[in-house]
Amino acid sequence: MSLATSARSETTKLFTTVMWWILALVLVVYVGMTAAGLGFVFSASATGALPGEGNGPQVPADGVAGVLYSIAASVGYVFPLLIGTLMVTAEFRHKTLTPTFLATPRRGTVLWAKAVVGVGIGAVYAVLAIIAAAGPAAGFLAGFGLDTDLASSDTWAMFGRIVLAFALWVLIGIGVGALVRNQVAAVVIVLAFTQFIEPIGRVAAAFVKGLDKVTQFLPGAASDALVGQSIYTSMGQSTGAAQLEWWAGGIVLLAYAVVLIVIGNYASWRRDVS
Template sequence: MSEFLSQLGGVSRDRAVILTSVIIGLFLWVLVGLVTFNIARGYSDGQIADVAFGYVYSYVGRSGYILPFLIGVLVATQMFRHHTVARLVFYSSSRLRMYLNQAAAGLGISLIVAVVTVFGAVAIIAGVFGLVGADAALGEATYWLMSLRTVAAFALWALIGVGLGMLLRNQVAAVATVFIFAILIEPTVTAMCNESESLQNVGQYLPGGANWSAVWPVDPIAGNTSEMVQAGLSWVGGLAVLAVYGAVMLVCGYIVSLRRRDIAA
């Protein structure tokens, strides 16, 4: 426990983690406010459609997964960047124990950031709807549960990021990979899958498709999902797929970077 707390403290003081969390978190809040205002303005009578509620309350989860993804990468690569990996292994008594502590530290930081970001976005959405005289629908459990699922998805993205960071080790290369994936690869592949019914069956199991299913779950009765989301997995399936990606990345990261590889001081 003491090794974990020391690593958690070290990560929480890392300037890269702090700056990334603040900048991307504020950017997401601004986007959420603008998107909510544009949607609410289109309903002059204040009666917002259920699918519009689903869209705005899932926006952070659909667009903001890059935040925990980056945090996980930064947590894993900061010990290589600052050349502290040998010392961490020494104090943890084993490579596996150090790695698990590192993953737990990344998960802990990401959960804190996720709670602040997601429920901060909920407050902004409610404020914007109130500003235009519309009901924010927070009396319904649906959108609170959607926010909780988003926090869970963010935690899994953090573990994926830790695994990726361990695989690449170089912080610049790992951060660049995250941005290339989030900005270029994932949107392109998702668009291709959505254009073909046969590819939709494959796309729902990709990280981006699973994330959509987790944060904007299918609810035909409430009618708060788009047709594209209804072609995906259930929210349980989406979280399960993300968990599998996280587990695979963590195992691969340990095998490639720690299990047998020489560690320089």
């Protein structure tokens, strides 16, 4: 079976299950609610409209739009990571991988097909996340009389980098799924790392001298660097923490994807399927 035929098969597998649209729905709700909440707080703070204004730090109006729009990636990146992981582990869990390998004996072709389809679903998730973040955020910015920056080429360049980041996150998820066959274990590892381990490490880097030079190479930090904006990088700028250039962030994120897929391919993907 050719790569194109295998990719069509993988597309059918993905879109005939409920997991892709359930994750997409949760992504939109999660990103949209976060963008709406922070959009109100940041916009009100930047215009001095918050109660008790003057008793705490005020958010600067310059650049606030970019930070709010970047919520699509800084909050939503876990969803393309999960869908990539589930694309592989679901086959092990439901034992559909045996007929897949019988139809396509070249296992590398199957993995490549998943990667091709994964890039596509990553782009779909990215567009949904951008709309979910930019819609309410731009609404609050405009409502408080602030510039939405939607006419800026820099904003649209950032949107393009978010699409790239989501595609890379799906590939990382595919690598994780190929390496960790057990679906529950893979999902737990993904959630534990993205929601606890890395965030704690990045916050600690603001207080431990020299730790930021290490945490900047973590996948989430690399993703934020690629996008060019995030709440984390805004905090880092205020503390002088080390940050990668956007192109370096993209290379680091790509390296994670390549290494995980290669290791997963040789360490687990080629093993016998029970």
